[in-house]
Amino acid sequence: xATVFMTLVFLADSYLSFLLxxxxxxxxxxxxxxxxxxxxxxxxxILFIALFTLAVNSFAVKGTPLSEYGxxxxxxxxxxxxxxxxxxxxxxxLTGASILTSTTTPLALMDGLAALMRPLRRLRVPVHELAMMxxxxxxxxxxxxxxxxxxxxxxxxxxxxxxxxxxxQRARSCxxxxxxxxxxxxxxxxxxxxxxxARCFRGSAGRTRMKTLEFSRADVICVTAMLALSAVLxxxxxxxx
Amino acid sequence: MVATKKHxxxxxxxxxxxxxxxxxxxxxxxxxxxxLRIEKGEFVALVGGNGSGKTTFARLLNALLLPTSGxxxxxxxxxxxxxxxxxxxxxxxxxxxxxxxxxxxxxVEEDVAFGPENLGLEPEETRRRVREALRRVxxxxxxxxxxxxxxxxxxxxxxxxxxxxxxxxxLILDEATALLDPTAREEIMELLRRLNREEGITVLHITHxxxxxxxxxxxxxxxxxxxxxxxxxSEVFSRASLLREMGLDIPQVAELSERxxxxxxDLPSGLLDTDAAVAALERMLxxxxxxxxxx
Numbered sequence: 001x002a003t004v005f006m007t008l009v010f011l012a013d014s015y016l017s018f019l020l021x022x023x024x025x026x027x028x029x030x031x032x033x034x035x036x037x038x039x040x041x042x043x044x045x046i047l048f049i050a051l052f053t054l055a056v057n058s059f060a061v062k063g064t065p066l067s068e069y070g071x072x073x074x075x076x077x078x079x080x081x082x083x084x085x086x087x088x089x090x091x092x093x094l095t096g097a098s099i100l101t102s103t104t105t106p107l108a109l110m111d112g113l114a115a116l117m118r119p120l121r122r123l124r125v126p127v128h129e130l131a132m133m134x135x136x137x138x139x140x141x142x143x144x145x146x147x148x149x150x151x152x153x154x155x156x157x158x159x160x161x162x163x164x165x166x167x168x169q170r171a172r173s174c175x176x177x178x179x180x181x182x183x184x185x186x187x188x189x190x191x192x193x194x195x196x197x198a199r200c201f202r203g204s205a206g207r208t209r210m211k212t213l214e215f216s217r218a219d220v221i222c223v224t225a226m227l228a229l230s231a232v233l234x235x236x237x238x239x240x241x
Numbered sequence: 242m243v244a245t246k247k248h249x250x251x252x253x254x255x256x257x258x259x260x261x262x263x264x265x266x267x268x269x270x271x272x273x274x275x276x277l278r279i280e281k282g283e284f285v286a287l288v289g290g291n292g293s294g295k296t297t298f299a300r301l302l303n304a305l306l307l308p309t310s311g312x313x314x315x316x317x318x319x320x321x322x323x324x325x326x327x328x329x330x331x332x333x334x335x336x337x338x339x340x341x342x343x344x345x346x347x348x349v350e351e352d353v354a355f356g357p358e359n360l361g362l363e364p365e366e367t368r369r370r371v372r373e374a375l376r377r378v379x380x381x382x383x384x385x386x387x388x389x390x391x392x393x394x395x396x397x398x399x400x401x402x403x404x405x406x407x408x409x410x411x412l413i414l415d416e417a418t419a420l421l422d423p424t425a426r427e428e429i430m431e432l433l434r435r436l437n438r439e440e441g442i443t444v445l446h447i448t449h450x451x452x453x454x455x456x457x458x459x460x461x462x463x464x465x466x467x468x469x470x471x472x473x474x475s476e477v478f479s480r481a482s483l484l485r486e487m488g489l490d491i492p493q494v495a496e497l498s499e500r501x502x503x504x505x506x507d508l509p510s511g512l513l514d515t516d517a518a519v520a521a522l523e524r525m526l527x528x529x530x531x532x533x534x535x536x
Contacts, residue, residue, distance in 0.1 A: 195343035210354040210367040
């Protein structure tokens with residue numbers, strides 16, 4: 001669903017279709033119990049990237065200049081238009097992603113993916129195990145981040161400099177952080193596999209799920225809405241030509 | 242000798258050595274002839290210095306390791322029996338030291354459900370057990386929290402809930418309180434006592450902390466792969482000099498009363514509880530004052 005949405009975001013070109021997409025996002029955010037403003041808050045960190053895109057695009061795209069004189073002669077109408085579209089696209093993408101991650105736990109997401117990949121089981125792809133691996137990977141991102149931060153501080157307190165020297169030296173100074181981090185990650189993986197075994201984990205055989213994913217009415221509505229949105233946008237973008 | 246069902250844990254002459262390249266001391270015997278019986282419903286503390294074989298012993302009970310010689314029975318099942326391996330692991334539920342490397346789920350609820358899901362229970366039953374387990378450890382309110390945002394003590398409560406949800410007969414805690422602060426330790430100990438008393442779950446608590454060990458019904462001291470002492474806390478901790486020789490502490494109250502007895506004061510041996518010690522001291526002081534009066 002999110003993938004379809006992303007494709008649509010890239011497909012859309014006219015302001016009208018953007019307006020439609022924005023409206024759609026707004027409605028979805030409301031239905032998901034995440035007010036649009038809430039999702040927007042998550043965007044703040046990338047605002048800089050958005051502005052940068054805006055600036056670069058304004059200058060880089062060739063076309064009719066805004067004015068004959070001064071700095072303005074480098075900025076083109078087409079550039080501004082394109083960059084505005086770009087920024088809207090970025091915002092839409094991120095709101096979409098943030099709605100997805102704030103409504104769905106990684107484990108549920110992985111279950112969904114595993115269900116989609118089920119046909120691959122015929123080809124002897126261990127789908128369930130792959131999904132499990134991805135879910136565990138996601139679970140340990142915050143743990144590893146915390147550990148990385150701790151090692152970093154430990155090295156700094158012993159006099160390691162991460163902010164001085166040329167890029168090569170700086171890259172080299174990361175090694176004392178990365179080596180213990182990896183060693184720690186391996187040790188943790190070992191402990192974790194022991195703990196999983198102790199809790200009777202034996203792969204997918206005989207394993208049930210507490211929360212089984214079911215195709216409910218909400219899903220039907222979602223799919224229909226998505227199809228309708230795609231159809232409308234498709235017409236708007238291609239039929240007019 | 243046939244293992245009886247009355248004993249949840251029974252080991253007969255268990256020896257274990259890590260291979261030539263594994264373990265802290267390659268080739269050495271980590272366990273050297275351990276024969277023990279733990280009855281259903283007991284609360285046992287297992288103490289011992291580093292390298293005494295405590296952790297190895299715990300892993301044998303959960304069939305994570307198999308004895309080099311001798312036999313381990315869990316609820317009457319031989320841990321070498323491959324057919325019933327998962328039953329052994331369900332009955333002997335194990336909680337490890339570091340909560341960060343035993344929590345698998347991305348939310349508390351998902352993690353507690355991991356065990357029951359592995360047992361192949363119906364979703365309805367899993368949900369019931371998860372709810373029940375979280376209620377018993379007092380974490381219902383955090384069911385949807387991501388585990389990495391919880392405090393260390395709470396994470397360990399989640400780990401315990403994850404094991405309780407599998408309805409084990411015996412809870413083995415391998416230094417599960419070692420990384421926690423004193424308040425969290427107390428909370429865990431209280432929970433263990435409650436589970437033991439109210440639900441009859443056998444507890445085998447491996448710890449470095451002698452104050453915690455003093456709260457158990459029975460203390461087993463391991464040293465160099467053997468059982469050095471085994472008995473009531475009051476009996477075990479009255480052997481202060483032997484414990485010190487093995488590099489172990491004794492609880493403060495026991496230490497104080499042992500020293501006073503050493504100085505010739507008239508105190509009962511095996512004092513552990515602070516209140517009981519205070520009462521005994523008061524009696525002793527009252528007695529001596531009385532003695533002064535009569536002369």
